[in-house]
Amino acid sequence: xxxxxxxxxxxxxxxxxxxxxxxxxxxxxxxxxxxxxxxxxxxxxxxxxxxxxxxxxxxxxxxxxxxxxxxxxxxxxxxxxxxxxxxxxxxxxxxxxxxxxxxxxxxxxxxxxxxxxxxxxxxxxxxxxxxxxxxxxxxxxxxxxxxxxxxxxxxxxxxxxxxxxxxxxxxxxxxxxxxxxxxxxxxxxxxxxxxxxxxxxxxxxxxxxxxxxxxxxxxxxxxxxxxxxxxxxxxxxxxxxxxxxxxxxxxxxxxxxxxxxxxxxxxxxxxxxxxxxxxxxxxxxxxxxxxxxxxxxxxxxxxxxxxxxxxxxxxxxxxxxxxxxxxxxxxxxxxxxxxxxxxxxxxxxxxxxxxxxxxxxxxxxxxxxxxxxxxxxxxxxxxxxxxxxxxxxxxxxxxxxxxxxxxxxxxxxxxxxxxxxxxxxxxxxxxxxxxxxxxxxx
Ligand SMILES: [Cu+2]
Numbered sequence: 001x002x003x004x005x006x007x008x009x010x011x012x013x014x015x016x017x018x019x020x021x022x023x024x025x026x027x028x029x030x031x032x033x034x035x036x037x038x039x040x041x042x043x044x045x046x047x048x049x050x051x052x053x054x055x056x057x058x059x060x061x062x063x064x065x066x067x068x069x070x071x072x073x074x075x076x077x078x079x080x081x082x083x084x085x086x087x088x089x090x091x092x093x094x095x096x097x098x099x100x101x102x103x104x105x106x107x108x109x110x111x112x113x114x115x116x117x118x119x120x121x122x123x124x125x126x127x128x129x130x131x132x133x134x135x136x137x138x139x140x141x142x143x144x145x146x147x148x149x150x151x152x153x154x155x156x157x158x159x160x161x162x163x164x165x166x167x168x169x170x171x172x173x174x175x176x177x178x179x180x181x182x183x184x185x186x187x188x189x190x191x192x193x194x195x196x197x198x199x200x201x202x203x204x205x206x207x208x209x210x211x212x213x214x215x216x217x218x219x220x221x222x223x224x225x226x227x228x229x230x231x232x233x234x235x236x237x238x239x240x241x242x243x244x245x246x247x248x249x250x251x252x253x254x255x256x257x258x259x260x261x262x263x264x265x266x267x268x269x270x271x272x273x274x275x276x277x278x279x280x281x282x283x284x285x286x287x288x289x290x291x292x293x294x295x296x297x298x299x300x301x302x303x304x305x306x307x308x309x310x311x312x313x314x315x316x317x318x319x320x321x322x323x324x325x326x327x328x329x330x331x332x333x334x335x336x337x338x339x340x341x342x343x344x345x346x347x348x349x350x351x352x353x354x355x356x357x358x359x360x361x362x363x364x365x366x367x368x369x370x371x372x373x374x375x376x377x378x379x380x381x382x383x384x385x386x387x388x389x390x391x392x393x394x395x396x397x398x399x400x401x402x403x404x405x406x407x408x409x410x411x412x413x414x415x416x417x418x419x420x421x422x423x424x425x426x427x428x429x430x431x432x433x434x435x436x437x438x439x440x441x442x
Pocket of ligand 1: 149157158167
């Protein structure tokens with residue numbers, strides 16, 4: 001992959017800045033602050049000249065563009081109460097209230113999506129579509145939650161030590177809302193390392209109608225094919241094939257480390273830069289996923305982040321084994337300008353972007369060990385059985401599992417275009433299938 005020089009990157013970003021702001025070319029006195037900040041700090045111990053150009057461009061641009069994309073929905077009192085109540089209830093078992101015993105809850109078991117049964121997959125996709133149709137928040141719950149991942153929150157969620165914890169909490173919140181509609185569902189993870197083993201990952205079953213739908217263009221088939229009609233303003237698109245999916249080598253480099261400071265901006269080691277590695281699949285899926293401000297509109301975002309979280313939990317398991325306290329290993333040096341103040345361990349996560357709600361979980365909450373007890377991950381499938389999944393096979397040469405392609409499944413006469421049990425996303429149909437109960441949110 002092409003390497004770049006700082007000068008070239010600066011020139012390219014400068015041009016882009018000018019196009020974004022004015023549509024015409026004007027000279028700028030210097031690089032915009034955020035771009036300069038990214039170049040100066042975000043590469044930490046890595047050398048920008050050793051970075052794949054695509055990733056460096058991507059990181060710098062996400063950081064920069066996010067500030068133009070603030071979404072400030074105004075909510076009614078009852079909407080606020082509903083949002084607040086659902087989130088607060090979901091966090092009740094892990095909040096350090098000291099008001100007595102923790103709620104006894106069954107852990108949420110998250111699986112690789114190709115090892116789920118057809119029914120489990122259909123139930124997960126149905127819960128997503130029900131959230132997309134659920135107007136208890138306007139325009140719908142799914143879109144409001146996707147809006148958490150925009151604007152000023154990007155400074156709280158990305159490019160610093162809060163990256164892992166913030167997204168862990170975010171996944172938990174989405175999952176809690178899904179469980180209002182189906183209390184059994186959990187967010188499956190997409191172990192893109194399995195697709196990376198393929199000769200052409202764009203041909204993976206992941207991008208079939210039986211999984212996340214087409215890898216190019218709008219969701220015209222697959223589980224989200226009605227989403228365009230539900231809200232044309234927030235429909236997503238894809239353009240698979242760029243970027244770099246997870247590699248076993250990259251994951252191993254992360255799992256060899258023992259401190260979060262070795263994984264996270266601004267001090268990440270070059271080969272175990274967790275957030276940078278996570279950018280690869282964003283670029284690979286392309287389209288909406290390629291723009292962090294809109295990425296959560298594509299549900300594949302949450303399964304990608306479920307995998308990010310699965311890797312982090314494996315890292316934390318190693319930390320525990322080495323006697324390192326996971327809850328306090330939050331890399332932070334007060335008054336060091338390389339650290340973004342929005343990512344101070346005591347700063348708010350800011351889930352509701354305009355701060356109207358009192359959902360002021362602080363950044364270090366994401367490092368809480370309580371999640372270890374309430375969420376469990378299955379392993380990434382391994383040879384020879386590969387989780388017993390018909391969508392995976394063991395590559396005997398590498399002794400690693402890999403995804404099957406859509407063509408392989410067709411040759412084997414397995415229906416890969418439809419998913420039995422999928423509910424139609426008919427617009428305007430309001431049906432609350434499972435009534436909200438105070439205690440079924442977890
Ligand atoms: Cu993010």
